[in-house]
Amino acid sequence: MQHTYLQCISCDYKTDLLEERKFRCPDCGDLYDIKHNFEPLLKSTGTGFNALTLIFDERAKRSVFNPKNEATRSSGVWRFKELIMPYLDEKYIVTLGEGNVPIVPAGKHLSKWLGKDVEVWMILEGMTPTGSFKDFGGTVLMSVAKAAGIQAIACASTGDTSAMTAAYAAAAGIECAVILPKGFVTSVQLAQPLAHGAKIINLPGNFDDCMRVMQELVRDYGVYPANSLNPARIEGHQTTVFLTAQFFGWQLPDWFAVPVGNGSNCSSIGKALRLMESFGRGTISKILGCQSEAANPLAKSWAMVERGGQADPRDWKMAFRPIQVGETTATAARIGNPVSRDKVMREIFYTSGAMQIASERDLNEAVAVCGKDGYFVCPQTGIALAGTRNAIKRGWIKKDQKVVVVSTATGLKFTDSVAAGLQNNITDAKDCETSTVAKILRF
């Protein structure tokens, strides 16, 4: 892929995407971005971005007729191939039919809970093959791995990434190993890598230990990483922005609100917004990055240096410290030292966005409120919703602005925490008589 390459985010060192195995700049040790030279592409499509949106619209329209199973039609991610991985040969695409997720307006209970006069939507990225937003990145990651001839892949994960990696590796015919923090993933989250034939290694530590081991496996043992260290995933996660823009007739909302764990979602939204800006799409959205009280290394350091919702990147960098994570129901974002912290904060600053901390109480309440509207979302979605509510209260999100909240996974992956505290709604009938049940129902 001669027009696609890796570039260090600090020192501009460049290297080949399909040849790279270590995913750290040899000069300065920093992370890579993927870059595409869009010029040859834009020449071939004619009039630039508008011509591309016509292609995307046409594919979307034809996505429901697809007996030949063309990936650019069946996948809501590969619909945007020209923006995501323009020069990848289509024969390498590994898809499970991801990406056609609903974008829904906040229900009655949620609207009331958030406060009035702000237009809030949710993009339900849990309605994907493995049940989380990770699939948007996974399909791109695994397609690149296939193009690079990779035989085995590994990741460290609190759960969702391992499910995604195992599923897409299976689809690609690539061997897979996942490193999990023992005791911190639910049996539900363990079931997916098992079902997809991955090798599971339980580490007697927390997620940060898993991440360190994973990074050292890549650096010292030649293991190919599926973590967000591998920037191919970021390309796929841009889909959140493109799907949303298309949904609103190629208009961007005022804000994207996202939960921030390791930060891949946040980085990718920023990247997609910059890309649209570079193509002349006018004012871009601001990013609201939200973290739980228990795992708030970025939001805490940002809060230390912000004034009226704005902050200086250098101040933030001085203030940042990794933290020891506490207990939270939002286990998938329980990360004290995010690998992609610089990418995350770069995008928050670039979009004039902000960060918010969600209290444990608020994030759980947000999940419960969605339940009352009929939506079953994960606790990380609760972080983004609670953060949105705080930003509305503080006046950072203003009257009549439009906010798209990223719902990162289905509640089915977090049933224990969602159901906790609701057991008093269960009544055991003493027998199987209809009159007994009628009495309980007060009929």
Add this chain to the structure above:
Amino acid sequence: MQHTYLQCISCDYKTDLLEERKFRCPDCGDLYDIKHNFEPLLKSTGTGFNALTLIFDERAKRSVFNPKNEATRSSGVWRFKELIMPYLDEKYIVTLGEGNVPIVPAGKHLSKWLGKDVEVWMILEGMTPTGSFKDFGGTVLMSVAKAAGIQAIACASTGDTSAMTAAYAAAAGIECAVILPKGFVTSVQLAQPLAHGAKIINLPGNFDDCMRVMQELVRDYGVYPANSLNPARIEGHQTTVFLTAQFFGWQLPDWFAVPVGNGSNCSSIGKALRLMESFGRGTISKILGCQSEAANPLAKSWAMVERGGQADPRDWKMAFRPIQVGETTATAARIGNPVSRDKVMREIFYTSGAMQIASERDLNEAVAVCGKDGYFVCPQTGIALAGTRNAIKRGWIKKDQKVVVVSTATGLKFTDSVAAGLQNNITDAKDCETSTVAKILRF
């Protein structure tokens, strides 16, 4: 809705859909079908079914641009409103964004397992708001309930129906109670009704007890049913056929293979096929109804009377006996005396379809095989896949025929059974050293 009405499936007694509360014919006690007089509709759209397909195609095309959240665009069920509930006022529609599910070709492992030369696809109806195919029926049921002015609704369920009912009732603002067989639903399945604010009643019996109590609550206490007793759900489940037909350019596959529990899916596919036939759409698909060994009342009685894959309805009716269900991982289809048995068998016979029994071993193997392709499906999907394999082996499904297998739920609802027996793929590392993990990975 003057052109929509209920009609007894035995004696042609007719009554009003929005007024009905008992859902049993007062003359003969049998179930109702919903009927629509399509003539006024066809007059208004001009040239009949072709004109309708153009409307459906147009809505599908526009489903990705929907900032006004119109239900006929955002829902893959209401896209087909004119076939499903043509005369319902759109203001009553209760949708959670269901219906835009992928239709995917069998993966490499599954194709090999099924045997060659048959073209098998899966429609992944687990990629819905509550994680099962029930949502297709739920959105229609709850919209009709809203139009009928219902304040409270109840259902008996092994899990998926309760999740669906609770979610859509929440979205509709209708109170909800669910009756579950204590000990036969997973904690995952309990979490959804809890999250959606339903009142849960645990019965010390099996699903058949729950169903009997539910039917008596309807008959004697005026409880409004969300079970398949209520034929509004059947209307929504027809979406499986319409989505599939649209996907293949308004051509039907040779077979639909479905797991049969209480039978709503099977009845609805038959209904949709008849509807397309009545509109002159040529040869319709055959239905392959599949049941597990543990809960095979219909397939067992059918097998007793079939000769070369064909059977006589009267012979079947003589042979049928309710059974005591045994143990199976496919708990959602663990039903010994299906309420909709007559509707199910009517459609099997009408389409010149067949029934198959899946052994416990085969159905679990089918789920495992899908996992190796990257698809995480429920055990009931395993029943349909194992039945398809049997029908291919027996030559009932012939070379080069096209089969669409209905995958009824995500594996996330059945993680315990899916993960069972795979625990030997888990290795506990003795410490958090990278060299330890590298050794386990043999790097």
